[in-house]
Amino acid sequence: MHIATEKAVTGTVPPALILAAGEGHRLNGVNGDNPKPLTPVLGLTLLERAILSCKEVGVQEFYVVIGYRSHIIVPYLSALEQRLAVPIQPIENPNWREGNGSSALSAASYISCSFFLLMCDHLFDPAILRLLLTAGTNTTDCLLAVDCHTERVFDLDDATKVELDRDVITGIGKEKASFDAVDTGLFLCQPSLFDVLKVAGNRGQHSLSAGLVELIRSREFRAVTIGKRCWFDVDTPKSLGLAKRALLQSLSKPDEDGFVSRYLNRPVSRRISEILVHTPVNPNGISLLSFTVGIIGAAMFCPGGYIWTILAGMVIQLASIVDGCDGEVARLRFQSSKFGGWFDTILDRYGDTAIVAGVSYGYWLSHPYAAVWLGAIFALPGFIMASYTKKEFVIRYQSKPPGGLFGKLIKRDLRVFAIMLGAIVNMPYEIMLLVGLLSHAGIGWILLKGYRQKMVE
Amino acid sequence: MHIATEKAVTGTVPPALILAAGEGHRLNGVNGDNPKPLTPVLGLTLLERAILSCKEVGVQEFYVVIGYRSHIIVPYLSALEQRLAVPIQPIENPNWREGNGSSALSAASYISCSFFLLMCDHLFDPAILRLLLTAGTNTTDCLLAVDCHTERVFDLDDATKVELDRDVITGIGKEKASFDAVDTGLFLCQPSLFDVLKVAGNRGQHSLSAGLVELIRSREFRAVTIGKRCWFDVDTPKSLGLAKRALLQSLSKPDEDGFVSRYLNRPVSRRISEILVHTPVNPNGISLLSFTVGIIGAAMFCPGGYIWTILAGMVIQLASIVDGCDGEVARLRFQSSKFGGWFDTILDRYGDTAIVAGVSYGYWLSHPYAAVWLGAIFALPGFIMASYTKKEFVIRYQSKPPGGLFGKLIKRDLRVFAIMLGAIVNMPYEIMLLVGLLSHAGIGWILLKGYRQKMVE
Numbered sequence: 001m002h003i004a005t006e007k008a009v010t011g012t013v014p015p016a017l018i019l020a021a022g023e024g025h026r027l028n029g030v031n032g033d034n035p036k037p038l039t040p041v042l043g044l045t046l047l048e049r050a051i052l053s054c055k056e057v058g059v060q061e062f063y064v065v066i067g068y069r070s071h072i073i074v075p076y077l078s079a080l081e082q083r084l085a086v087p088i089q090p091i092e093n094p095n096w097r098e099g100n101g102s103s104a105l106s107a108a109s110y111i112s113c114s115f116f117l118l119m120c121d122h123l124f125d126p127a128i129l130r131l132l133l134t135a136g137t138n139t140t141d142c143l144l145a146v147d148c149h150t151e152r153v154f155d156l157d158d159a160t161k162v163e164l165d166r167d168v169i170t171g172i173g174k175e176k177a178s179f180d181a182v183d184t185g186l187f188l189c190q191p192s193l194f195d196v197l198k199v200a201g202n203r204g205q206h207s208l209s210a211g212l213v214e215l216i217r218s219r220e221f222r223a224v225t226i227g228k229r230c231w232f233d234v235d236t237p238k239s240l241g242l243a244k245r246a247l248l249q250s251l252s253k254p255d256e257d258g259f260v261s262r263y264l265n266r267p268v269s270r271r272i273s274e275i276l277v278h279t280p281v282n283p284n285g286i287s288l289l290s291f292t293v294g295i296i297g298a299a300m301f302c303p304g305g306y307i308w309t310i311l312a313g314m315v316i317q318l319a320s321i322v323d324g325c326d327g328e329v330a331r332l333r334f335q336s337s338k339f340g341g342w343f344d345t346i347l348d349r350y351g352d353t354a355i356v357a358g359v360s361y362g363y364w365l366s367h368p369y370a371a372v373w374l375g376a377i378f379a380l381p382g383f384i385m386a387s388y389t390k391k392e393f394v395i396r397y398q399s400k401p402p403g404g405l406f407g408k409l410i411k412r413d414l415r416v417f418a419i420m421l422g423a424i425v426n427m428p429y430e431i432m433l434l435v436g437l438l439s440h441a442g443i444g445w446i447l448l449k450g451y452r453q454k455m456v457e
Numbered sequence: 458m459h460i461a462t463e464k465a466v467t468g469t470v471p472p473a474l475i476l477a478a479g480e481g482h483r484l485n486g487v488n489g490d491n492p493k494p495l496t497p498v499l500g501l502t503l504l505e506r507a508i509l510s511c512k513e514v515g516v517q518e519f520y521v522v523i524g525y526r527s528h529i530i531v532p533y534l535s536a537l538e539q540r541l542a543v544p545i546q547p548i549e550n551p552n553w554r555e556g557n558g559s560s561a562l563s564a565a566s567y568i569s570c571s572f573f574l575l576m577c578d579h580l581f582d583p584a585i586l587r588l589l590l591t592a593g594t595n596t597t598d599c600l601l602a603v604d605c606h607t608e609r610v611f612d613l614d615d616a617t618k619v620e621l622d623r624d625v626i627t628g629i630g631k632e633k634a635s636f637d638a639v640d641t642g643l644f645l646c647q648p649s650l651f652d653v654l655k656v657a658g659n660r661g662q663h664s665l666s667a668g669l670v671e672l673i674r675s676r677e678f679r680a681v682t683i684g685k686r687c688w689f690d691v692d693t694p695k696s697l698g699l700a701k702r703a704l705l706q707s708l709s710k711p712d713e714d715g716f717v718s719r720y721l722n723r724p725v726s727r728r729i730s731e732i733l734v735h736t737p738v739n740p741n742g743i744s745l746l747s748f749t750v751g752i753i754g755a756a757m758f759c760p761g762g763y764i765w766t767i768l769a770g771m772v773i774q775l776a777s778i779v780d781g782c783d784g785e786v787a788r789l790r791f792q793s794s795k796f797g798g799w800f801d802t803i804l805d806r807y808g809d810t811a812i813v814a815g816v817s818y819g820y821w822l823s824h825p826y827a828a829v830w831l832g833a834i835f836a837l838p839g840f841i842m843a844s845y846t847k848k849e850f851v852i853r854y855q856s857k858p859p860g861g862l863f864g865k866l867i868k869r870d871l872r873v874f875a876i877m878l879g880a881i882v883n884m885p886y887e888i889m890l891l892v893g894l895l896s897h898a899g900i901g902w903i904l905l906k907g908y909r910q911k912m913v914e
Binding site: 338339341342343345346349350353356357360361364370373374376377378380381384385388389391392395396397443447450451453 | 795796798799800802803806807810813814817818821827830831833834835837838841842845846848849852853854900904907908910
């Protein structure tokens with residue numbers, strides 16, 4: 001399953017300035033012959049991830065400061081510009097060795113409005129940019145997204161620390177012994193940032209922090225806390241590995257995943273997605289793949305007999321696992337779409353139909369009664385309508401779907417898993433009927449919730 | 458099918474002042490011993506219709522001026538207040554014989570904000586009140602809803618005519634030879650109306666029109682045109698009959714109804730609804746009734762044989778016709794609800810399931826092959842998913858569902874009708890398979906539309 005991500009923030013979204021000029025020597029060796037910005041992370045380079053994360057919240061204009069091995073990055077950026085259909089302006093900073101403040105400053109002549117400032121080696125949840133945008137509507141201060149959960153920051157020693165007076169930033173630097181939060185490297189800045197960078201530069205200080213110290217002096221620098229949202233500074237092979245793992249972990253959907261999804265399907269599908277993300281297959285292709293495997297599994301029930309039945313059970317469970325990969329790959333690649341989620345849903349319903357047909361046919365071979373088929377016709381609409389009923393509840397009452405045990409019981413992951421278990425004990429048909437019965441009960445239960453909702457309206 | 462009507466306008470909606478003091482002698486004889494406001498029109502009295510129409514757009518406070526036979530209306534209003542759970546303040550006007558201006562004036566001490574003014578003997582589309590509300594947000598003028606399609610006004614001689622200078626009303630009265638529109642009797646007024654009514658009253662003129670002439674003088678009286686929206690002034694037995702017919706006609710849903718609904722089901726279901734609306738059965742009860750009839754029809758396919766098959770076809774068609782009545786009765790009685798529409802949809806899907814089971818069983822008796830049941834399992838999800846797919850399209854792309862021939866072909870009215878025709882030619886199973894195939898094609902077609910929509914996004 002894959003679901004379209006939250007829509008871009010409305011109104012004009014500021015451009016993004018991405019710093020990608022440094023050498024990042026600590027990653028040498030793990031990223032092949034690539035400069036750091038082109039380090040691949042689960043199918044996309046660091047730079048591409050930074051741009052796509054911004055694009056997701058509606059950024060439509062990009063400035064990328066380059067320096068170290070820029071001759072490799074320039075053609076890459078121009079290819080990226082074409083592929084992503086967004087304007088990406090490369091800005092060469094010949095003095096990149098001086099510090100990242102000098103890199104930011106080299107964009108001064110390009111930007112004359114508020115802008116996002118980010119480091120190309122930071123992976124982050126795009127929701128953090130939305131927090132900055134929201135906080136930025138009522139202020140002309142420079143804003144920095146900070147993480148107050150310092151205990152979860154990997155390599156805290158190397159992190160830039162932030163001292164706070166409420167939301168005003170009163171100190172920033174790597175060496176602070178006492179601090180309130182950690183700098184995530186995500187800013188929403190005003191062009192006045194360039195002025196303070198100039199001031200610091202004139203003093204011979206070319207780091208971003210040196211410029212920010214000027215902002216701190218005038219108390220024009222404020223913090224936006226990110227809560228539990230994720231971000232990673234990818235500096236070392238170890239932090240790269242951790243970031244990958246966290247990215248894969250984030251593919252679970254705690255609110256939506258059923259029992260089986262969470263504890264069985266996801267842990268496996270994540271590993272498959274980790275492979276698939278490096279192939280050219282797209283999410284809709286994965287949906288079709290899962291569907292095809294499901295159809296094959298359903299067909300394997302037809303001959304009847306224990307061996308075929310048990311194999312068929314395994315194959316439909318495999319299809320159910322692969323069914324999670326389309327959404328995972330889509331999210332990893334920023335390819336989620338309305339259509340994709342819908343296509344997957346409809347294929348799932350046809351997959352269910354095939355399973356009902358296969359299981360019933362296999363059972364009918366040894367029980368040649370019309371009742372077997374009537375049972376199939378009884379179970380099938382339960383399978384098909386369960387998810388629709390839930391969805392309609394959400395739409396009609398504009399509230400969360402009824403959760404609870406019943407809500408979890410009528411999910412597809414559990415349905416397929418139950419039939420697979422049924423196959424193992426050579427009772428797939430009986431279990432299918434039982435799951436059908438539960439699905440109808442679930443539909444009735446959701447209807448009842450709707451009826452009660454109506455009463456209190 | 459019944460669908461929840463548009464939600465009430467947000468924000469504070471003004472109270473309504475309903476004039477119900479006159480004698481209305483021209484209706485004597487057709488409304489039994491009732492005073493005119495209690496004349497029943499398709500299950501509800503004129504007064505109840507006026508109040509419910511206002512309630513539909515969010516009016517939460519009612520003032521009803523009574524005069525003629527008020528001793529009958531007062532207890533009726535207090536019962537209505539309880540039943541509808543809205544405050545209804547009766548206002549006695551002992552001088553009701555003087556004119557409707559004097560009746561309006563008797564509410565002066567009750568109302569100190571803008572208010573809807575309406576006549577209890579007018580039936581109207583609540584959307585007209587919404588037009589007034591929208592037009593009223595930017596003005597403190599008094600607003601009158603007018604109908605420019607004077608050719609459609611029944612008994613134009615008796616109608617109050619309006620002269621316009623753009624949207625400013627420059628003349629009003631029954632006797633005008635030249636006029637631009639007709640007064641619908643629906644106003645959005647300011648308390649200043651009471652002042653002009655006093656002025657006119659002091660001159661001995663106690664009609665509403667006399668007061669309005671004062672407003673016209675100061676050019677504080679404007680018209681809001683109602684387009685093609687419906688309204689009726691119910692004065693005579695003939696106009697009452699016409700209003701009833703128009704109300705029944707308005708139950709069709711030109712945008713939603715399929716071919717069969719429009720030309721076969723609706724004309725019959727309207728007649729059934731006209732009867733049902735006078736019974737205590739509620740819309741959800743009608744949904745259940747239609748469902749039950751459908752299940753009986755489906756079961757009648759089971760014995761097989763031509764006689765049973767043809768009878769079964771008739772019964773499922775009857776169920777399909779009755780299926781329109783729940784929504785019709787709900788709309789006639791202002792009982793439309795989110796739950797009702799949903800409940801009906803789900804029952805329809807179960808009804809389809811029963812038909813597939815019944816038809817297949819009947820066919821299997823003479824064709825005892827597994828393929829018969831596989832055909833049933835093939836057709837069923839087409840029936841169930843067709844409407845969901847359409848609905849999802851609307852939700853995901855926030856645009857109208859794909860219309861066209863395919864859109865019409867996968868509707869339930871046509872589905873049931875086709876199977877009924879199939880029963881008449883003794884081929885219900887074959888036709889069911891064909892309709893199933895068409896439904897799957899329709900689902901594919903809607904998906905394709907979604908895919909194209911995604912492309913142009």
